[in-house]
Amino acid sequence: xxxxxxxxxxxxxxxxxxxxxxxxxxxxxxxxxxxxxxxxxxxxxxxxxxxxxxxxxxxxxxxxxxxxxxxxxxxxxxxxxxxxxxxxxxxxxxxxxxxxxxxxxxxxxxxxxxxxxxx
Amino acid sequence: xxxxxxxxxxxxxxxxxxxxxxxxxxxxxxxxxxxxxxxxxxxxxxxxxxxxxxxxxxxxxxxxxxxxxxxxxxxxxxxxxxxxxxxxxxxxxxxxxxxxxxxxxxxxxxxxxxxxxxxxxxxxxxxxxxxx
Amino acid sequence: xxxxxxxxxxxxxxxxxxxxxxxxxxxxxxxxxxxxxxxxxxxxxxxxxxxxxxxxxxxxxxxxxxxxxxxxxxxxxxxxxxxxxxxxxxxxx
Numbered sequence: 586x587x588x589x590x591x592x593x594x595x596x597x598x599x600x601x602x603x604x605x606x607x608x609x610x611x612x613x614x615x616x617x618x619x620x621x622x623x624x625x626x627x628x629x630x631x632x633x634x635x636x637x638x639x640x641x642x643x644x645x646x647x648x649x650x651x652x653x654x655x656x657x658x659x660x661x662x663x664x665x666x667x668x669x670x671x672x673x674x675x676x677x678x679x680x681x682x683x684x685x686x687x688x689x690x691x692x693x694x695x696x697x698x699x700x701x702x703x704x
Numbered sequence: 705x706x707x708x709x710x711x712x713x714x715x716x717x718x719x720x721x722x723x724x725x726x727x728x729x730x731x732x733x734x735x736x737x738x739x740x741x742x743x744x745x746x747x748x749x750x751x752x753x754x755x756x757x758x759x760x761x762x763x764x765x766x767x768x769x770x771x772x773x774x775x776x777x778x779x780x781x782x783x784x785x786x787x788x789x790x791x792x793x794x795x796x797x798x799x800x801x802x803x804x805x806x807x808x809x810x811x812x813x814x815x816x817x818x819x820x821x822x823x824x825x826x827x828x829x830x831x832x833x834x835x836x
Numbered sequence: 837x838x839x840x841x842x843x844x845x846x847x848x849x850x851x852x853x854x855x856x857x858x859x860x861x862x863x864x865x866x867x868x869x870x871x872x873x874x875x876x877x878x879x880x881x882x883x884x885x886x887x888x889x890x891x892x893x894x895x896x897x898x899x900x901x902x903x904x905x906x907x908x909x910x911x912x913x914x915x916x917x918x919x920x921x922x923x924x925x926x927x928x929x
Contacts, residue, residue, distance in 0.1 A: 587824070588823060588824055590820075590823060593926070595836060595850075595851070595854065596836045600836070601835070601836065602745060602785075602788075603745075603836055606744065606745055606785070609784070609816055610816060610819070613815070613816040613817055613819065613820050614820050614823075616817065616820075617817065617820045617821070617824070619820065619823075619824070626854050627850045627851075627854055628850075665854075665857070667853065667854070667857060668854075671850070688857050688858075691857060691858050692858055692859075692860055695838060695858055695924075695926060696838070696860075698924070699923070699924060700823045700829050700924065701829075701838075701924050701925070701926045702710070702819075702823075702829070702831060703831050703833060703926060703927045703928070703929075704712065704745070704833065704836065705920050707919070712929075718843075718869065718870075718929075719843075719869040719870070719896075720843060720869060720929065723843075723868060723869060723893075723896070726895075726912045727912060727915060727916065727919075729912070730911075730912035730913045730915065730916045731916045731919075733913070734913060734916055734917075736916065736920075827920075828919050828920065828924070828925065829924075829925070830841075830919055830925045830927075831841075831925070831927040832841075832843075832927065833843060833927045833928075833929030834843060834869070834929050835929070836929060
């Protein structure tokens with residue numbers, strides 16, 4: 586029996602292990618061939634800021650790992666209009682560029698998954 | 705119903721590890737099955753055999769052990785999260801050439817796949833977070 | 837039909853806003869741990885505008901000295917029942 590999993594992360598990169606832990610959860614689901622979606626809410630949208638040179642603080646780049654997700658058949662990264670607005674960002678300027686959801690679409694996304702894992 | 709419980713918080717980091725324990729007991733008392741309790745992130749510290757709170761304070765590692773023994777629970781600690789944070793069983797202590805192991809009895813180290821498998825097998829997955 | 841667990845205190849505005857933006861009329865919002873402070877009188881009005889049913893975890897309110905008059909509380913056993921009655925749980929911390 587297969588189930589769809591939604592991973593919701595709400596943390597900026599390099600704050601704690603949250604961004605990487607969310608990625609690891611999504612990748613593990615993909616390894617088991619479960620349909621998985623990644624939703625970056627609030628500060629987590631900052632994981633998509635281009636030009637991150639995480640080596641400057643001795644960290645691995647979360648952004649680079651997000652860019653590699655299509656290799657694992659995780660094609661879509663979602664965020665919300667509110668998360669973008671909170672930081673004055675536009676989806677086109679982010680990398681990888683996320684699919685932007687309004688409030689109704691956000692509810693539908695949650696409703697469309699059987700398991701929701703949050704960090 | 706079959707539940708999986710996910711614990712993200714260390715014992716003194718937030719109240720959520722204790723809430724997870726209460727939920728686990730309440731679910732078992734109601735006749736539900738807990739497929740697995742999965743300790744991830746700082747939650748791995750619930751599995752430390754070295755936690756030594758004063759006698760008049762609770763010890764979450766001991767309480768998890770007690771409920772696990774009573775109900776034959778599967779307490780799985782994410783191996784990657786645990787080893788990073790210094791929660792090791794004998795095998796990992798040998799592998800990383802560390803002087804001691806501290807994974808409490810009743811817990812086992814395994815991969816994130818155990819969370820995915822548990823999600824597939826369970827009717828409900830409940831995450832107890834805390835400490836983003 | 838989702839059970840949302842809100843464990844963040846009212847001072848964590850972003851967590852509340854994100855949680856609220858996902859609530860539907862079929863959902864239940866359970867206040868637990870520091871989320872119980874949403875039951876303080878000062879926050880009740882905002883709480884009343886939430887589209888979902890709102891309940892609080894009784895022991896967590898009791899422990900923190902939070903009066904729950906006018907708000908439905910559940911004990912741990914009823915928390916488990918809520919989890920069975922909803923298709924999924926989403927945690928907000």
